[in-house]
Amino acid sequence: MSQQRPPIGVIGTGYVGLVTAAGFAELGSDVVCVDIDADKIERLRRGEIPIYEPGLEELVARNRERLTFTTRLEDALERARLLFVAVGTPPTYSGDADLSAVHQVVAAMPPSDRHALVMKSTVPVGTGASIKRIFAEQGKDGFSYVSCPEFLKEGSAVKDFLHPDRVVVGDDGDWAGDAVVELYAPLDAPLVRTDISSAEMVKLASNAFLATKISFINEIANVCEETGADVMEVARGMGLDDRIGPKFLQAGIGFGGSCFPKDVSALKQLAGNSGYHFQLLNAVIEVNELQKRRVVAKLQKHLGSLVGKRIALLGLAFKPETDDMREASSLVLSARLQADGAHVVAYDPIAEEQARRLLPGVELAPGALDAVQDADAVVLVTEWQEFKELDWREVASAMRGTLVIDGRNALDAHAILAAGLSYEGVGRGTVASLATP
Ligand code: UDX
Numbered sequence: 001m002s003q004q005r006p007p008i009g010v011i012g013t014g015y016v017g018l019v020t021a022a023g024f025a026e027l028g029s030d031v032v033c034v035d036i037d038a039d040k041i042e043r044l045r046r047g048e049i050p051i052y053e054p055g056l057e058e059l060v061a062r063n064r065e066r067l068t069f070t071t072r073l074e075d076a077l078e079r080a081r082l083l084f085v086a087v088g089t090p091p092t093y094s095g096d097a098d099l100s101a102v103h104q105v106v107a108a109m110p111p112s113d114r115h116a117l118v119m120k121s122t123v124p125v126g127t128g129a130s131i132k133r134i135f136a137e138q139g140k141d142g143f144s145y146v147s148c149p150e151f152l153k154e155g156s157a158v159k160d161f162l163h164p165d166r167v168v169v170g171d172d173g174d175w176a177g178d179a180v181v182e183l184y185a186p187l188d189a190p191l192v193r194t195d196i197s198s199a200e201m202v203k204l205a206s207n208a209f210l211a212t213k214i215s216f217i218n219e220i221a222n223v224c225e226e227t228g229a230d231v232m233e234v235a236r237g238m239g240l241d242d243r244i245g246p247k248f249l250q251a252g253i254g255f256g257g258s259c260f261p262k263d264v265s266a267l268k269q270l271a272g273n274s275g276y277h278f279q280l281l282n283a284v285i286e287v288n289e290l291q292k293r294r295v296v297a298k299l300q301k302h303l304g305s306l307v308g309k310r311i312a313l314l315g316l317a318f319k320p321e322t323d324d325m326r327e328a329s330s331l332v333l334s335a336r337l338q339a340d341g342a343h344v345v346a347y348d349p350i351a352e353e354q355a356r357r358l359l360p361g362v363e364l365a366p367g368a369l370d371a372v373q374d375a376d377a378v379v380l381v382t383e384w385q386e387f388k389e390l391d392w393r394e395v396a397s398a399m400r401g402t403l404v405i406d407g408r409n410a411l412d413a414h415a416i417l418a419a420g421l422s423y424e425g426v427g428r429g430t431v432a433s434l435a436t437p
Contacts, residue, residue, distance in 0.1 A: 007079050013044060054155065095265040117144070170197070207260055235251065344363065
C-alpha cells in the first residue's frame with residue numbers, strides 16, 4: 001500500500017472522474033466521489049463499474065477502502081480541500097460546449113477560503129476566468145480555481161493516468177496550484193505549470209492537433225488510392241521523422257469518440273466567437289465526415305446497387321477496447337447503408353448493448369462468423385483483436401460474396417486474398433498490388 005496522501009473530492013463519476021478517483025486512491029488519497037445520479041452511486045457502492053474500461057474494475061476494487069461514493073457534495077467539502085470537476089461538457093447544437101453541468105457545480109459551492117475547484121472537464125478557454133468572476137459576484141472570492149486538463153484515452157485510461165506524458169496545471173500561483181502539483185508528484189511526469197487560460201488551451205489544441213493529424217493522413221490515403229501508393233508505407237516513412245512521429249498516422253474511416261469531434265468543433269466555435277475564422281479545423285471536420293462515407297462508394301464500386309445487399313459490419317465502437325459508440329463511424333455508415341437499401345448486420349464484442357439503442361434496424365449478430373454468414377460484403381469498422389485473428393477461409397465459406405473492406409487497415413490482406421476473397425483497405429493502392437507479399 002502506498003503512503004497516506006491528502007484527501008480529494010471528485011465530482012462526476014464518468015470516464016474521467018472514475019479513473020481520476022481510482023488513480024488518486026491508488027496513489028494514497030482518500031477520495032470522495034460525488035454524482036447526482038443516485039443509481040450510479042448505488043451501483044458503484046456495490047462494486048459495479050458502469051463503463052467498460054480495462055483495468056478500472058481491479059483498480060477500484062484494490063482501493064475500495066479509500067473510495068467513498070455519495071450523492072452529497074457536503075461529504076466531499078467536509079473531507080477534502082481539492083474538488084476535481086469531471087462532469088460532462090457535451091456539444092450543443094451550435095457546436096459550443098454545454099457548460100450547464102459545470103455551472104451547476106459552481107453554483108453549489110459554498111463560500112470558502114479553504115477549497116479549490118480543479119477543472120478536469122474539457123472547457124472553452126476563458127471558462128476559468130468566468131467561473132472566478134461568478135465566484136466574486138457571489139461573494140465566494142476565497143474559492144480557488146485550478147485548470148488541470150485530462151489527456152487520458154478510453155481503452156487505456158488507467159495506464160494513461162498512472163503514466164501521463166505530462167501534467168498540466170494552470171492556476172493563479174496560490175496554494176491550490178501547489179497542492180495539485182504535489183498530488184501528481186508521485187507520477188514523476190513532466191510538469192507544465194502555467195496560467196489558467198493557457199492550460200485550458202493546451203487541452204483543446206492537443207486534441208485538435210491529433211484530429212488534424214488523422215484527417216491529414218486520411219487525405220493522403222485518398223490521394224494514395226488515386227495514385228497507386230500504399231498509405232501504410234507512406235505513414236511508416238513519414239513517422240520515422242522525429243518531428244512527425246509515428247502515432248496518429250493510422251488512416252481509416254474517420255475518428256469518433258467523446259472528445260475529438262466535440263473538442264475540434266468547440267475550438268472552432270471558440271475561435272469564431274472571438275472573431276477568428278479557424279479555416280484548418282473546418283477542413284479537419286469535413287474530411288472526417290466524408291471519410292466515414294467513402295466506404296459506401298467503395299461498396300457500390302464493387303457491388304453496384306446496394307438494394308437488398310447484405311453488408312456485415314465488424315466492430316461498432318468508436319475504437320477497440322471500449323463500448324463507447326459516441327460519434328462512432330459505424331453510426332453514419334450503417335445509416336447510409338440502410339438508406340441505400342442494404343440489409344446491415346453487425347457484431348461488436350462489447351458494444352452490443354449500446355448498439356441496440358443506437359442502431360435501429362441493424363441486425364446484431366452474436367459473433368463475427370454469424371455476422372458474415374451470407375454477406376455480400378464485410379466491412380471492418382473497429383479493429384478489435386479478434387477480427388485480426390479471424391480464419392479468412394472460414395469467413396470465405398460463410399459469405400455469399402467475396403468483398404472485404406478493411407476500414408482500419410488492420411487486417412492481413414494476404415491471408416484474405418489467399419482465402420479467395422477480394423480486399424480493399426483505405427489508401428492501399430490497387431488490390432492487385434497487394435497480391436504478392
Ligand atoms: C482522445 C485523446 O487521445 C485523449 O488525449 C483525450 O483525453 C480524449 O480524446 P479517445 O477519444 O479515447 O482519446 O481516443 P483516441 O485513441 O485518441 O482515438 C480517437 C479516434 O481517432 C478513434 O476513433 C480512433 O479510431 C481514431 N484514430 C486514432 C484514427 O483514425 N487514426 C489514428 O491514427 C489514431
